[in-house]
Amino acid sequence: MDQSSGAWWRNGIFYQVYPRSFQDSNGDGVGDIQGIIRRLPYLESLGVDAVWLSPIFPSPMADFGYDISDYTGIDPLFGSMEDFDALIEAVHGRGLKLILDLVPNHTSDQHPWFAESRASRDNGKRDWYLWRDAKEDGGAPNNWLSEFGGSAWQRDDATGQYYYHAFLKEQPDLNWRNPDVRKAIYDVMRFWLRKGVDGFRVDVIWHLIKDAEFRDNPPNPHYVEGRPPHEKILTQYSTDQDEVHEVIAEMRAVIDEFPDRVLIGEVYLPLQRLVAYYGNDLGGAHLPFNFALLSTLWSARSIEKIIHDYEAVLPAGAWPNWVLGNHDRPRVAGRVGREQAPVAAMLLLTLRGTPTLYYGDEIGMHQVPIAPEQVQDPFEKNVPGIGVGRDGCRTPMQWDASDNAGFSTARPWLPLASDSAQENVVNLEADSKSILSLYKALIALRKKMPALVTGAYEPVSAQGDLLLYRRRDDEASLTIALNLAAEPVSVTSSSIGFRKEILLSTYLDRTGESIEGVLDLRGNEGVIIG
Numbered sequence: 465m466d467q468s469s470g471a472w473w474r475n476g477i478f479y480q481v482y483p484r485s486f487q488d489s490n491g492d493g494v495g496d497i498q499g500i501i502r503r504l505p506y507l508e509s510l511g512v513d514a515v516w517l518s519p520i521f522p523s524p525m526a527d528f529g530y531d532i533s534d535y536t537g538i539d540p541l542f543g544s545m546e547d548f549d550a551l552i553e554a555v556h557g558r559g560l561k562l563i564l565d566l567v568p569n570h571t572s573d574q575h576p577w578f579a580e581s582r583a584s585r586d587n588g589k590r591d592w593y594l595w596r597d598a599k600e601d602g603g604a605p606n607n608w609l610s611e612f613g614g615s616a617w618q619r620d621d622a623t624g625q626y627y628y629h630a631f632l633k634e635q636p637d638l639n640w641r642n643p644d645v646r647k648a649i650y651d652v653m654r655f656w657l658r659k660g661v662d663g664f665r666v667d668v669i670w671h672l673i674k675d676a677e678f679r680d681n682p683p684n685p686h687y688v689e690g691r692p693p694h695e696k697i698l699t700q701y702s703t704d705q706d707e708v709h710e711v712i713a714e715m716r717a718v719i720d721e722f723p724d725r726v727l728i729g730e731v732y733l734p735l736q737r738l739v740a741y742y743g744n745d746l747g748g749a750h751l752p753f754n755f756a757l758l759s760t761l762w763s764a765r766s767i768e769k770i771i772h773d774y775e776a777v778l779p780a781g782a783w784p785n786w787v788l789g790n791h792d793r794p795r796v797a798g799r800v801g802r803e804q805a806p807v808a809a810m811l812l813l814t815l816r817g818t819p820t821l822y823y824g825d826e827i828g829m830h831q832v833p834i835a836p837e838q839v840q841d842p843f844e845k846n847v848p849g850i851g852v853g854r855d856g857c858r859t860p861m862q863w864d865a866s867d868n869a870g871f872s873t874a875r876p877w878l879p880l881a882s883d884s885a886q887e888n889v890v891n892l893e894a895d896s897k898s899i900l901s902l903y904k905a906l907i908a909l910r911k912k913m914p915a916l917v918t919g920a921y922e923p924v925s926a927q928g929d930l931l932l933y934r935r936r937d938d939e940a941s942l943t944i945a946l947n948l949a950a951e952p953v954s955v956t957s958s959s960i961g962f963r964k965e966i967l968l969s970t971y972l973d974r975t976g977e978s979i980e981g982v983l984d985l986r987g988n989e990g991v992i993i994g
């Protein structure tokens with residue numbers, strides 16, 4: 465089975481919206497569905513093809529929507545089902561696609577399923593979650609840790625047993641070995657697919673199945689002091705179990721009941737293990753998210769190695785993808801620095817594979833400092849002081865120079881960046897040399913030159929801070945030269961080919977310049993040559 469070559473999710477660009485922070489329409493300081501509808505013209509003008517929304521379902525918001533209490537509703541904070549129906553119509557009306565977040569690993573502890581499950585040991589839904597007896601000493605059933613701090617087991621007084629939660633205690637894990645759980649979630653998928661949703665991004669998909677015997681996890685010999693405490697043990701028995709691929713194949717079969725839908729998986733694993741999530745005969749996730757760029761050292765040689773390693777392990781017929789930012793990781797402009805952010809943009813949009821943009825990265829939003837009394841993120845609250853807080857990458861979108869940056873008429877739920885009066889969509893759209901103009905130019909060039917989308921990737925050897933590669937198809941051979949440092953560098957024409965022309969520079973000032981002999985790159989400059 466090959467992954468259909470003309471599929472929209474292969475050729476298109478994804479854009480992640482964090483709904484709380486995109487656009488508020490009702491003056492409560494939190495973004496909502498009508499706000500997203502209002503900003504669709506912006507997304508269309510940016511040139512992206514698909515919009516992925518972080519969860520908008522009813523939720524007590526212990527983890528800001530990743531704790532769902534009703535899988536087939538809309539949280540009133542975000543609007544109503546009528547608003548959602550209007551959104552999907554508006555998205556499709558503009559020729560865009562809509563992707564929802566599916567959170568099947570756990571529910572909220574307020575979900576009616578969990579209320580039943582915890583009621584008694586013989587409740588019909590008892591086995592929908594993971595209940596275990598205490599150890600003989602009364603302690604937790606094993607040594608598994610919650611990603612958000614502390615033991616992953618919570619004792620429940622009603623029945624004296626413990627339940628497992630990989631994240632907050634308000635997010636009990638479902639038992640994916642139970643066929644009724646599977647059926648219930650597959651029906652949830654069908655509910656949204658019937659409404660016309662174009663696919664799902666599946667939350668923590670590599671967590672779904674746990675060791676049947678709940679064996680203790682081994683200690684992590686490479687734990688680095690100062691990192692989050694859950695990294696002290698490996699997740700050998702609590703994640704990435706072989707049987708998970710059977711579940712994903714079933715999810716994929718549900719997706720395939722409907723024409724032209726996509727299955728994306730959130731997977732934080734080394735590349736070698738990650739690619740297993742394409743599934744046997746590629747009947748798994750179409751796009752297991754490749755997060756390698758989120759944690760790499762920002763240097764030419766380490767990025768070159770990541771691209772090489774990824775291309776090398778991709779199974780035949782698997783389509784690659786790349787991510788620079790999301791709602792869980794520090795902003796790219798903060799990680800690589802303001803000067804390198806344009807180079808990162810050129811990298812993302814010229815690599816082989818579907819790119820996913822994170823809202824605000826296209827205007828260079830940086831990691832916003834959050835004062836202790838403003839912290840919202842439960843991860844930061846549970847594990848304070850080591851900088852794992854996720855609020856700084858979730859601050860309101862900066863639309864214009866008006867109050868609250870045009871995001872809301874009320875005080876936003878998280879503070880705005882202090883430079884929002886300058887760094888906003890209106891100002892950057894008016895500036896032909898801005899990072900937003902660069903994103904638009906890169907996306908437009910990608911649409912014009914199929915070699916950038918479906919062409920082969922060919923590394924070109926380079927030294928030091930220079931990253932060089934080619935994208936080639938029958939029509940064109942493009943060279944991408946990225947200077948990852950602040951010092952200028954020169955490239956001889958033997959590496960780029962003779963008599964070429966600059967199609968785009970990250971400084972947006974050299975288009976049309978012909979290159980004969982030597983290409984000189986300024987500090988922090990990237991160019992596409994063709």
Ligand code: GLC
Nearest residue numbers: 527530631667668730791792
């Ligand atoms: C995923 C989400 C993250 C959430 C966690 C638990 O990693 O991206 O935001 O906290 O799952 O649902």
